[in-house]
Amino acid sequence: MSVESYKLAAARRALQFVEPGMRLGLGTGSTASKFVELLAGEVRAGLQVLCVPTSEETQRLAEQHGIPLTTLCETPLLDLTIDGADEIDGELRLIKGGGGALLREKIVATASDRMIVIADSAKQVAKLGAFPLPVEVARFGMTATRNMIEMLAADAGCHGEITQRLLSDGAPFVTDGGNYIFDCAFGPMEDPEALDEALKFIPGVVENGLFLGIADAAIIGGPEGVAVIEAQYGESQEAV
Numbered sequence: 205m206s207v208e209s210y211k212l213a214a215a216r217r218a219l220q221f222v223e224p225g226m227r228l229g230l231g232t233g234s235t236a237s238k239f240v241e242l243l244a245g246e247v248r249a250g251l252q253v254l255c256v257p258t259s260e261e262t263q264r265l266a267e268q269h270g271i272p273l274t275t276l277c278e279t280p281l282l283d284l285t286i287d288g289a290d291e292i293d294g295e296l297r298l299i300k301g302g303g304g305a306l307l308r309e310k311i312v313a314t315a316s317d318r319m320i321v322i323a324d325s326a327k328q329v330a331k332l333g334a335f336p337l338p339v340e341v342a343r344f345g346m347t348a349t350r351n352m353i354e355m356l357a358a359d360a361g362c363h364g365e366i367t368q369r370l371l372s373d374g375a376p377f378v379t380d381g382g383n384y385i386f387d388c389a390f391g392p393m394e395d396p397e398a399l400d401e402a403l404k405f406i407p408g409v410v411e412n413g414l415f416l417g418i419a420d421a422a423i424i425g426g427p428e429g430v431a432v433i434e435a436q437y438g439e440s441q442e443a444v
């Protein structure tokens with residue numbers, strides 16, 4: 205079995221949480237894309253849902269598959285968001301934004317009654333932070349913003365290299381919102397809440413990839429099968 209098959213198994217299990225008439229948030233990334241493709245099959249078979257994509261990329265994918273879309277302006281409350289993650293800890297705290305969609309993902313997830321994370325088991329960590337934390341910043345004053353991130357993160361116990369995300373040709377990566385991203389290699393975090401608070405304090409920071417207290421459940425695909433971890437009820441393992 206491959207990582208791709210674990211992602212697919214998690215995405216397939218997530219479909220069982222979708223009910224007719226739901227307003228759904230559609231995540232971004234390779235795992236969320238598998239969910240979108242599976243959902244498209246259900247829509248073709250007659251399932252009625254209305255969806256808000258968390259990125260231009262997911263919007264294109266959903267449109268290609270004929271999934272009915274809306275916006276948060278027209279539909280500001282959603283029932284359920286299904287999205288991937290770069291890291292998940294034991295308290296369902298997440299790092300997201302490896303694909304640069306963190307801002308819209310956080311807006312959509314917090315506009316939803318429930319957020320379910322889907323991932324392969326390699327994303328599970330004891331402590332967040334091996335994956336560099338994506339921080340989306342306004343272009344204006346970005347060097348000053350970078351310096352403030354360094355200073356306030358240090359006050360929150362986090363030190364490490366902060367690098368601007370670039371494309372393979374060396375051009376800056378630009379988010380759907382027109383902003384830049386700093387990837388912050390802080391290493392394992394003792395206190396993600398303190399770091400989140402510190403980052404929120406910086407005017408040039410648009411959003412950061414820590415999703416704390418947002419996910420209600422995680423569906424993890426791995427060699428042992430699929431585990432469903434619910435914030436209130438703990439973990440139940442299911443066969444592949």
Ligand SMILES: O=C[C@H](O)[C@H](O)[C@H](O)COP(=O)(O)O
Nearest residue numbers: 233234235301302303304305
């Ligand atoms: O910005 C991207 C998102 O936060 C993704 O959900 C995250 O990076 C996980 O992506 P993948 O499922 O491709 O590992």
